[in-house]
Amino acid sequence: MNREAPGCLWERIEPLLLLVERPSRYIGGEWNAPEVKTGGTSVALAYPDVYEIGISNTGLAILQEVVNEMDGAFAERVYSPWVDMESEMRSAGIPLFTLETHSPVKDFDIFGISMPHELTYTNILNLIDLAGLPLRSGDRSEGPLVVGGGCGCANPEPLAEFFDLFVLGDGEEALRALVEVVTRAKTERWERERMLQEASLLTGVYRPLAYDVDYDADGIIKAVTPAAGVPEKVRKNVVDIDRWLYPRRPVVSFCEAVHDRLNVELFRGCTRGCRFCQAGMISRPVRERSAGEVVKLVDELAGRTGHEDVSLCSLSSTDYTRIVEVARRVAEICAHRRMIMSLPSLRMDGMAADIAARLDRGGRGGLTFAPEAGTERLRRVINKPITDADMVDAVLRAVRSGRRRVKLYFMIGLPTETDEDVEEIGRLVFRLRDAVRSEGLAPPSFNVSVSTFVPKPHTPFQWFAQEPMESVRRKQGILKTELRARSVNLSWHDREMSEVEGLLARGDRRLAGVVERVWALGARFDSWSEHFDYSRWTEAWLAEGIDPEHYIRRGRDAAEVLPWDHLDFGLDKGFLLEERRRALEGECSPDCRDGVCVECGVCDALDTRPALKGPWGASE
């Protein structure tokens, strides 16, 4: 740990540590925490949630290493202080600090903030404020560039006024390029304006205030006009993950993290084309990592961290072309090192269950599947055509391999959903239970987790209205009646949180005032049910004269200019509209891994191709 850095706040922070819960959140110095070589261009990388959650984020871990390997640049970590620490910091006048050198974030050149989901937006404003910076980009004439990245950049418009720049898509190359521009700006003493202007010309870098948004009388966007010299559309970044083998030295937290394991990426992108799934749409095309590199990374990182668990992660791990081979080899490493392998994001089909049953020891107690909808019809609407027979097969295999718990993820509020579809969720769970019984096996316990569908930008469902709260309540009531059994544990997503997510997910710049007011009313950690307070949001949108129904409940016209239309994730709007049509007709679309192009437009727009490391389907 470097306590020699100029401006180090450690001496003032240390006396607060015995006054707060879990002081280890603020001490840094963990295993593999980099010894940063201060000097040069400095980057503070922040996750807008508490340490235990932020430390599990692989994206920031990768970016920190990428910067720290550059000459003349270094990166440090920042997390949201928990509410007790925030209050101690504010009363002691201590600004937001980094973990490696405990330096004020205000003294850095770049302040990168991850935008994982909508309910962190108030925490993001809090980070900017705690750093001692003016909230709005227009009010900042000095201090670090505030840069956003992550999934939230699919539509960062509600936060457009608070950020100087956003990075769309993969961050590895974009952040390096940005650091280079800032380094040049520093040596050549550019004005801030010139630095921002030059940065906005980099691939995937979006400078929101260089785009003017005009609205018509109904509050619908008339046009988004770019300033002179900036591109009309900002195109996302795509990297080849076989050339970016990171993270190499993941930090091992002292405390138990939410995802307390080694994460090794199998691939980025997903081509299944589930129509509700934003991650699968905005991260195309699919890019696999070579099997050899995956296996090598697992072995090296296990030795460098001491982790007991390894997760081969991606958006749909059993789709990896070399999954059987890689899972077998990783299982061997695990047996040798006394580790446990898990495969998250399994599709509910026989192959996934088979691989999991044979090799995945992670959930010895349980296995998780996401059928999403209760009827085959609705599953065709969302383009996740798993049959009931597939599910029975998957659950039987899971139980035969000794699993005692099965977790099932469903959504309610999907387009075209009827009460019958919801009732069918209950019946499906019991059919699965009875199928196990009829084989003479003891049925597992079922954890049924039901979330509320929130339409997301850049998906075929981006034009649909979100289900009204009252109707969600009724459907949750149906589930409660249907799923009354000792072996079934039902949980659902907070309706009011879904409203806020719905508002911000498809929001525009006029929501800046709402987010700022909610933050000023004291909102922190909105994704934590004990801290979320819906009344702050209702109060804020009333005070700001914003009609939430306009954003949440309004079906959009196909011709409407959407707030994120100028952000180009490579998807062709015609493809999304065609997918919407097929959804309404209950038609499925193929997976482009099968060799049938669905013409999503990504390959042409981004001049790239899917990168598979083996013949698709060979593993079956």
Add this chain to the structure above:
Amino acid sequence: MTAPEELRLRVQLTKKGPARYLSHSEFSRAIMFAARRAGLPLEYAGQFRARMKLSLSPPLPIGVTSECELVDFQLAGYLSPVDAQQALNEAFCGGIEVVFCRLMGSGERPVGKLIDTATYRATFPEEAGAREEWERAVAEFLAMEVVEFERVQPRRTRTLDLRPGVHSLELEDGAGDSPVRIHMALDDGTRGTIKPWEVIEVLARMAGVPRETWERALVNRLGLFARRGDRLVSPMELGSRKPAVSHRGGKRY
């Protein structure tokens, strides 16, 4: 031929610097991860989720530093204590350092079932009042037959008698302007636990020192022992061929 005896590696660690802010569960996690990184030939229990077989000395309150934290690892094979110490030292960070390693048979009691006494030194800030006040408080404390203390815990508050758990208490010698230092040997482990802060609070009350001042004292755990009669025996000596060493008569760990 008889099967070789199962081996246990007993390690003495420091917990200083940033590590003093680790809770007991965070500290034990740090130990397990370091042992895996060090590549020790560890013994595991459990079929699917393997659990490392280890035994830890009694928890240290957050904020207290220590010269002596003990851990026993059950080994699956031989490793020389010198190699173990080197491998472990390379695998620890943040103020945790290996002081000493020794191998022993697993017939001995593990540290978790052995330790019953801890010694501490509390060093008070300059404003903590005159030595005489503290001297008087220590004498008064030792003369009492019962020292009542209200222990507040998350789920219950109870009054207990600290006196039987305090085995020694003395003000360390020092020149007039050197900081006040108190040395104490307290019950910690198998026979119950008296926390150093509890004794300090009672003494400070007697000496008329306010909470804001005594709370800033630095407390350091010096050693962990098993009591044999009125002798304190180091767990590093137990089970060896050498005779147990007595630490009566002023020698401190």
